[in-house]
Structures are given as structure tokens and as C-alpha cells.
Amino acid sequence: xxxxxxxxxxxxxxxxxxxxxxxxxxxxxxxxxxxxxxxxxxxxxxxxxxxxxxxxxxxxxxxxxxxxxxxxxxxxxxxxxxxxxxxxxxxxxxxxxxxxxxxxxxxxxxxxxxxxxxxxxxxxxxxxxxxxxxxxxxxxxxxxxxxxxxxxxxxxxxxxxxxxxxxxxxxxxxxxxxxxxxxxxxxxxxxxxxxxxxxxxxxxxxxxxxxxxxxxxxxxxxxxxxxxxxxxxxxxxxxxxxxxxxxxxxxxxxxxxxxxx
Amino acid sequence: xxxxxxxxxxxxxxxxxxxxxxxxxxxxxxxxxxxxxxxxxxxxxxxxxxxxxxxxxxxxxxxxxxxxxxxxxxxxxxxxxxxxxxxxxxxxxxxxxxxxxxxxxxxxxxxxxxxxxxxxxxxxxxxxxxxxxxxxxxxxxxxxxxxxxxxxxxxxxxxxxxxxxxxxxxxxxxxxxxxxxxxxxxxxxxxxxxxxxxxxxxxxxxxxxxxxxxxxxxxxxxxxxxxxxxxxxxxxxxxxxxxxxxx
Numbered sequence: 001x002x003x004x005x006x007x008x009x010x011x012x013x014x015x016x017x018x019x020x021x022x023x024x025x026x027x028x029x030x031x032x033x034x035x036x037x038x039x040x041x042x043x044x045x046x047x048x049x050x051x052x053x054x055x056x057x058x059x060x061x062x063x064x065x066x067x068x069x070x071x072x073x074x075x076x077x078x079x080x081x082x083x084x085x086x087x088x089x090x091x092x093x094x095x096x097x098x099x100x101x102x103x104x105x106x107x108x109x110x111x112x113x114x115x116x117x118x119x120x121x122x123x124x125x126x127x128x129x130x131x132x133x134x135x136x137x138x139x140x141x142x143x144x145x146x147x148x149x150x151x152x153x154x155x156x157x158x159x160x161x162x163x164x165x166x167x168x169x170x171x172x173x174x175x176x177x178x179x180x181x182x183x184x185x186x187x188x189x190x191x192x193x194x195x196x197x198x199x200x201x202x203x204x205x206x207x208x209x210x211x212x213x214x215x216x217x218x219x220x221x222x223x224x225x226x227x228x229x230x231x232x233x234x235x236x237x238x239x240x241x242x243x244x245x246x247x248x249x250x251x252x253x254x255x256x257x258x259x260x261x
Numbered sequence: 262x263x264x265x266x267x268x269x270x271x272x273x274x275x276x277x278x279x280x281x282x283x284x285x286x287x288x289x290x291x292x293x294x295x296x297x298x299x300x301x302x303x304x305x306x307x308x309x310x311x312x313x314x315x316x317x318x319x320x321x322x323x324x325x326x327x328x329x330x331x332x333x334x335x336x337x338x339x340x341x342x343x344x345x346x347x348x349x350x351x352x353x354x355x356x357x358x359x360x361x362x363x364x365x366x367x368x369x370x371x372x373x374x375x376x377x378x379x380x381x382x383x384x385x386x387x388x389x390x391x392x393x394x395x396x397x398x399x400x401x402x403x404x405x406x407x408x409x410x411x412x413x414x415x416x417x418x419x420x421x422x423x424x425x426x427x428x429x430x431x432x433x434x435x436x437x438x439x440x441x442x443x444x445x446x447x448x449x450x451x452x453x454x455x456x457x458x459x460x461x462x463x464x465x466x467x468x469x470x471x472x473x474x475x476x477x478x479x480x481x482x483x484x485x486x487x488x489x490x491x492x493x494x495x496x497x498x499x500x501x502x503x504x505x506x507x508x
Contacts, residue, residue: 051373054373055371055373060377064377068372068375069368070369070370080383083383084383088387091391111406118402129396130392130395133398134391153461154460155455156457156458156460157452160453171445174420184402186401186404187403188412189406195415196421199417202434207438220408259460
């Protein structure tokens with residue numbers, strides 16, 4: 001009796017990997033994550049239809065239309081400043097959340113927490129540096145974005161109101177940066193904020209009241225630290241996100257970015 | 262398949278009868294009208310319009326292009342209008358009346374990959390820059406806050422140093438509140454005050470120079486406040502006395 005031997009050659013590791021990859025790409029779970037047209041789907045081909053689906057069938061459709069004006073993708077026009085401001089906001093949120101794990105907003109602990117974050121937390125110094133320099137960079141990029149928009153006359157009809165929202169966002173960026181400045185609770189933070197809030201006290205009529213509410217007292221102290229911490233990590237980011245949403249929505253409703261000149 | 266309602270069938274039958282009655286009459290007029298897919302009365306109208314140069318019925322020139330093929334009822338005998346038509350033109354909807362049709366087509370590209378690719382590269386470059394900068398330059402952390410020891414000089418964050426610079430010249434209410442407040446309000450109302458509709462740089466020389474002067478004014482104040490102010494916030498030269506500035 002002759003035994004029949006399967007003439008199938010043994011699969012190499014590479015082929016097995018490829019087969020596994022193919023079955024993963026075709027699986028229900030994979031297809032449930034990546035919607036039709038996604039570049040991560042099995043059998044994606046570069047066609048105008050699929051290029052449209054990439055945007056239309058993804059969360060990005062909330063941010064970008066399927067097509068944009070050809071001149072709008074010229075880097076020399078926008079210098080990516082608005083997009084980079086938003087990206088820095090995201091980067092600051094991520095690094096900020098990391099920092100929150102190691103920080104207590106009390107006069108007794110704050111400085112010590114930063115000190116030990118820098119010396120005994122893995123990547124602590126690195127993340128703090130990125131948060132600090134990213135914040136300065138964001139103030140700069142928002143400012144330059146405003147200058148760019150002004151010089152292109154992009155605030156003109158129908159974009160007047162979006163410019164107003166942009167000015168509000170610039171103010172919010174400065175407030176975010178300024179409230180964060182106090183949190184390390186070192187000599188630099190304390191006295192920079194002292195100078196800044198002294199100026200605020202000179203507002204006519206409501207000056208001293210505003211100052212009292214912001215400082216949680218007549219002078220900077222432990223209450224100020226807690227107040228500014230809450231403003232920095234919760235209130236101002238929350239308000240900023242709302243205005244960002246309106247800002248981006250209006251960019252699309254007003255017919256995409258301005259120009260060409 | 263959809264069933265054809267009875268009243269439509271009746272109407273089609275009536276139209277067929279009418280066409281059969283008329284066909285004898287139209288055949289005598291000549292072959293031209295029956296060969297064409299365009300109803301005879303429309304042809305006549307368009308001929309009249311062409312003859313009269315600018316006729317008021319120019320719409321009738323091209324109704325045939327707007328006619329869409331109606332679903333032919335499978336197997337059922339269908340009625341034929343004048344000239345053998347199986348459907349009638351009910352109305353012509355001009356483009357632009359219900360759709361927003363752009364008069365000039367805009368040159369557009371797909372967001373993917375053109376815009377998303379640029380955004381991805383820009384964000385990577387930004388992250389890389391920030392990472393490398395943070396690798397080499399540490400954020401300042403001075404000694405713990407001490408209420409009894411005022412550093413000399415005490416400076417605000419750099420973006421407020423222009424205001425602090427103004428404090429040396431004006432009363433605090435002017436320098437700290439009135440001037441920046443007015444600047445912010447003027448900035449907010451810029452689009453409503455600038456009545457010039459053009460965005461061409463050559464048409465906006467006044468606004469461009471106004472903004473440049475404004476920006477330079479603050480930039481110079483910030484630079485003086487940052488680098489040219491030493492102990493007691495007195496004027497110094499950074500190359501003579503060093504820099505009194507922390508980011």
C-alpha cells in the first residue's frame with residue numbers, strides 16, 4: 001500500500017508572516033476599525049474615488065474637506081503656522097498630562113515636585129523641557145499666524161468673525177502660558193507673576209476686585225497657586241478647545257483658506 | 262418593477278390615440294418632422310427664434326438635451342407623442358437654480374495625499390525640533406519661591422515685557438490696562454474698520470505699513486525689556502553687563 005505524501009512544500013517564516021498579515025487585513029475586527037476607503041484597508045488602490053473616501057470616511061472629515069484649493073497646499077502661503085499652533089497645543093496637552101502625574105499645586109510641594117521630577121523621574125526633565133519650550137513656541141507661532149493672516153488680508157469678508165475668534169485664541173494662548181508660568185513655584189515664577197498681576201490691579205473700577213479673584217487674596221500665595229493650576233489645566237484648555245472648534249469650523253464655512261493673492 | 266398607475270396608462274392611451282389621429286396630418290407636411298426626435302412645434306419655434314435673431318423663446322433651443330430617458334415599461338405598449346416621443350418635457354431646471362454652481366471652476370487637489378502629507382511632515386519636523394531643543398537646553402528652575410527675597414530685576418514673561426517697558430514711561434493704568442486694552446480691541450475690530458475689499462498687497466500699502474509699525478513697536482519694546490534692562494529695570498547693554506533674562 002503506497003502512502004501518499006502531500007507534495008506541499010513547507011512554508012517559510014516570511015510566507016507565514018505574509019499569510020498572517022493578509023488574514024489580519026481581511027478580518028472583521030480590522031475592517032471594523034478602518035472604514036471603507038481607508039489606506040490601511042486590504043486592497044487600497046490610489047484612485048480619485050479612494051482619495052475622496054480617505055477623508056470622507058474618516059474622523060478627519062470634521063477638519064478637512066475632500067478637496068482643497070491647489071494654492072492652499074502651498075507651504076509658502078501659510079507656512080503651516082495655524083496647523084503648527086494646533087499641533088503644539090496637542091503636544092502641550094500630552095506633555096502636560098504627563099507632568100500632572102508628578103505635581104501637587106501646593107506651596108509646600110510644588111517646587112520640590114518639579115525638582116524630583118527632573119532628577120528622579122524617567123524622561124521627567126525631557127518632558128518638562130518640551131512643555132516649557134513648546135509653550136514659548138506656541139505663543140510665537142500663534143503670533144506669527146496672526147501676522148501672516150493680516151498681511152494676506154485674510155480677515156476680510158467673509159472671514160471677519162473668524163479673525164475675532166483668532167484674536168480671542170491669541171489672548172487665551174497668552175493666558176495659558178502666563179498661568180503655567182507660576183506653577184514651578186520658583187523665584188522666576190513668583191516674581192514674574194507678581195509683576196504681571198500688579199499691572200492687572202490698575203484696571204479702572206474693577207481692578208482690585210479682579211486681582212483679588214485671580215490671586216485668591218490680596219497678595220500671591222498658596223491659594224493663587226491652586227487657582228492658577230485649575231485655570232491652567234482645566235478652564236483655559238476647555239475654553240480654548242471650544243474656540244478652536246469654532247475657528248476650524250468657520251475656516252471651512254467661509255470657503256477654505258483665503259487667497260490666492 | 263414598479264407598476265404603472267392606471268390613470269397614467271389611460272393618459273398614455275389617450276396620447277397614442279391623439280398621435281395616431283395627427284400622424285396622417287403631419288405626414289403630409291414632409292418627412293423632416295417625423296424623422297426628428299424633437300417635436301415639430303418646438304422645431305418650428307426654434308426656427309422662428311433663429312430667424313428673429315434674439316427671440317424671447319431661446320430656452321426652446323436645447324430642450325432635447327435635458328430630456329432624460331424615462332423607464333420603459335417592460336412589454337407594455339407605450340404611448341408615443343408627436344414625432345414618436347415616449348416622454349414629454351415637463352420643465353427645464355436651469356443649473357444654478359437649485360445647485361450652487363460656481364461660475365469659475367476652482368483648481369482643487371485631493372486633501373489626501375496632498376494636504377495631509379504636508380501636515381504630517383510639518384508636525385514631524387516640529388516634534389523633532391522641539392525634541393532636539395529640549396535635549397540640549399534645560400528649562401530654568403531657580404530656587405524655591407521666597408516672598409522675602411525680591412530678585413533684581415523682576416521681569417514678567419517675555420511676551421509681557423513690552424507692557425513692563427511701557428510702565429517705565431506711563432502711569433500703570435495707561436501702560437498696563439489702557440494701551441494693551443485699546444490695542445486688543447483695535448485688533449479685534451480691524452476687519453470692520455478696514456473697508457478696503459482687496460487683499461492684494463499693492464492695494465493695501467497703508468494697512469500693511471500700519472500693522473508693520475504696530476508689530477515692530479511691540480517687538481522693539483519686548484527686545485528692550487528682555488535684553489536691555491538690568492538691575493532696577495535700568496537701561497543696560499547686554500554685551501557690557503550681561504543678560505538679565507530667563508525664559
